[in-house]
Structure formats: C-alpha cells, structure tokens
Amino acid sequence: xxxxxxxxxxxxxxxxxxxxxxxxxxxxxxxxxxxxxxxxxxxxxxxxxxxxxxxxxxxxxxxxxxxxxxxxxxxxxxxxxxxxxxxxxxxxxxxxxxxxxxxxxxxxxxxxxxxxxxxxxxxxxxxxxxxxxxxxxxxxxxxxxxxxxxxxxxxxxxxxxxxxxxxxxxxxxxxxxxxxxxxxxxxxxxxxxxxxxxxxxxxxxxxxxxxxxxxxxxxxxxxxxxxxxxxxxxxxxxxxxxxxxxxxxxxxxxxxxxxxxxxxxxxxxx
Numbered sequence: 001x002x003x004x005x006x007x008x009x010x011x012x013x014x015x016x017x018x019x020x021x022x023x024x025x026x027x028x029x030x031x032x033x034x035x036x037x038x039x040x041x042x043x044x045x046x047x048x049x050x051x052x053x054x055x056x057x058x059x060x061x062x063x064x065x066x067x068x069x070x071x072x073x074x075x076x077x078x079x080x081x082x083x084x085x086x087x088x089x090x091x092x093x094x095x096x097x098x099x100x101x102x103x104x105x106x107x108x109x110x111x112x113x114x115x116x117x118x119x120x121x122x123x124x125x126x127x128x129x130x131x132x133x134x135x136x137x138x139x140x141x142x143x144x145x146x147x148x149x150x151x152x153x154x155x156x157x158x159x160x161x162x163x164x165x166x167x168x169x170x171x172x173x174x175x176x177x178x179x180x181x182x183x184x185x186x187x188x189x190x191x192x193x194x195x196x197x198x199x200x201x202x203x204x205x206x207x208x209x210x211x212x213x214x215x216x217x218x219x220x221x222x223x224x225x226x227x228x229x230x231x232x233x234x235x236x237x238x239x240x241x242x243x244x245x246x247x248x249x250x251x252x253x254x255x256x257x258x259x260x261x262x263x264x265x266x267x268x269x270x
Contacts, residue, residue, distance in 0.1 A: 003051075004028060004032055004038075005040075005043075005137050006042045007043050007137065008042050008044055009044060013044065017063055018052060018066060019061045019064070020040075020042075020063075025060075028040070028062055034062070035054065035057075036054050036056060036057060038053070038054045039051065039052070039053055039067075040052050040064055043072065043142055043143070045142075045143055045144050047071060048069050048072060049071075050069055051070075053067055072142040072143070074104075076210075077162060077209055078105075078209065078210040078211070079104045079105075079212075079254070080104060080210065081098055081106045081107070082153075082213065082215070083107070083215055083250055084108075084109045084110070084217035085116070086217060086218060090246065092128070093251075094215075094246075094250045094251065095128050095147065096131055096135045097135075097251045099136055099145040101251070101255060101258055102141075102254075103254060104143070104146070105145065105147075106145065106147050106148070107148045107151060108147070108151075109153050109214065110150055110152050111152075112153075112224075112225065113216070113217045121150065125147065125149065128147045129147045132144065132146070132147045153214070153229075158229055158232040158233045160210070162206075162210050163211050163212075163235065164211070164233060165211070165212070165234065166234040166237065167213065167215060167237055167238070168216075168238060169243050205260065205261070213257075214229065215246055215250045218245075
C-alpha cells in the first residue's frame with residue numbers, strides 16, 4: 001500500500017515526534033483528507049527516512065509519531081545533468097522525468113544558442129526547484145533532487161567528475177569540421193553505427209564517484225562549445241542517426257546510464 005510521502009528538515013524532528021507544517025500540512029489535511037491514525041512516510045533529506053502515524057491534527061501543524069526509523073545513504077556515483085536552458089514545457093519535462101529516474105543534481109546552463117532572460121530567471125529557478133521537490137515526493141526518493149543556479153557553459157568544470165559525457169549529434173572530420181552521421185562510412189560504403197562508441201565509453205565507468213553529462217539546447221551545441229568540453233576531458237558520444245529533441249536526449253541517456261549502473265551492481269540513486 002502507498003502512503004503519503006513528504007520531506008522535512010531535522011528541525012521538524014523532536015525525539016519520536018515529527019511536525020509537518022505549511023504547504024505539506026495543507027496537502028495532507030485538505031487534499032489527502034488524512035485523519036488521526038493514518039500512516040505517513042517522511043525523509044529528512046539528510047540521514048533518516050521515517051514511517052509514522054498521525055498523532056494529532058492542529059490548525060498550524062500535524063504531529064506524527066515515529067513507528068520506524070531507517071538510515072539513508074547517498075549512493076555513488078553522484079549524477080549531475082548540465083541542461084542547457086530550454087523552452088518552458090521542455091525544461092520542466094526534463095526536470096520532472098530525470099528526477100524520477102534518479103538524477104542527483106540538475107544545473108541549468110547558458111550556451112551560445114540560449115538567450116538568457118535575466119528578468120524571469122529567478123522565478124524560473126524557483127519553479128524548477130518546486131518541480132524537482134514534487135517529483136522527488138512522487139517517486140519517494142530518499143533525497144531531493146537539487147536544482148542549482150544557472151551557469152555558463154564555459155564555466156563547467158569537467159575534470160571535477162570521474163567521467164563526463166557529452167551527447168552530440170555531429171561528428172568531427174580530421175580537420176576538425178563537423179560532418180553529419182551520413183558522411184561516416186566504412187571502406188565498403190556502409191554507414192558506421194556511431195552509437196557503438198556510446199557502449200564503448202561505458203567501460204570507463206569503473207568505480208566512478210561522480211558522473212556528469214551535458215545536453216545542448218534546441219539548436220544544439222556550437223562546435224567551439226563541443227571542443228571546449230572535449231579538450232577538458234568530456235567523452236563525446238552519439239546516439240545514432242536519429243536526431244533527438246533536447247528533452248528526449250536528457251531522459252534517454254539517463255535511462256541508459258541508470259540501466260548500465262544497475263548491471264554493474266550499483267544501487268538505485270534515491
């Protein structure tokens with residue numbers, strides 16, 4: 001059976017009692033119609049996850065009685081998505097779905113094909129954080145997916161990660177120019193399966209403590225941006241001849257990465 005799930009802070013915990021206030025109080029009482037004796041699960045987003053029972057309902061708070069306390073530990077590798085800022089709906093879909101799959105942090109990125117809106121960015125960040133919290137509740141993660149402040153693409157610190165992936169729809173000729181997948185042929189005239197290099201790159205995961213990946217905006221990356229990240233250690237990968245929308249690429253690659261990590265024995269990033 002599924003129970004209501006919320007995030008609290010350590011300040012809400014007092015011995016074997018936990019208080020729920022604010023929006024979560026309203027949702028619990030007025031939306032879910034919770035009653036005394038109902039079971040509720042909560043996480044302190046730090047160390048413990050609790051199974052509780054509603055002890056009493058007041059105008060300003062709900063008091064929960066702790067029935068079971070379980071320790072939670074952040075798993076490795078720590079997963080970070082550097083998402084070039086997309087149009088409203090697409091950006092929100094990326095945040096919602098990658099949070100459900102298990103991304104640990106999302107960092108919005110300004111690239112040359114992203115036009116920053118300085119007047120609205122603060123409100124957008126606030127909304128993105130809210131979406132990440134709600135999605136974290138929905139799939140009952142141990143930890144909230146964090147949404148950071150935006151950064152410029154040339155400020156990404158690739159070497160800080162054990163491995164950093166760069167999904168890119170193009171490929172480079174020997175002179176550095178970009179060519180399409182259809183120009184890449186073997187000696188028999190057949191097209192290479194450029195997605196092969198994606199599976200090869202997963203061999204490098206090993207005991208990675210952190211993995212980052214960057215996905216471009218609707219118009220894709222500029223060649224100079226790809227070179228910048230690649231020169232700093234990013235592993236450029238290609239999904240094959242089908243060109244994916246940015247939001248699809250972000251979700252698609254994380255799904256593959258999550259599957260590969262589980263095959264290698266890593267546990268779910270919750």
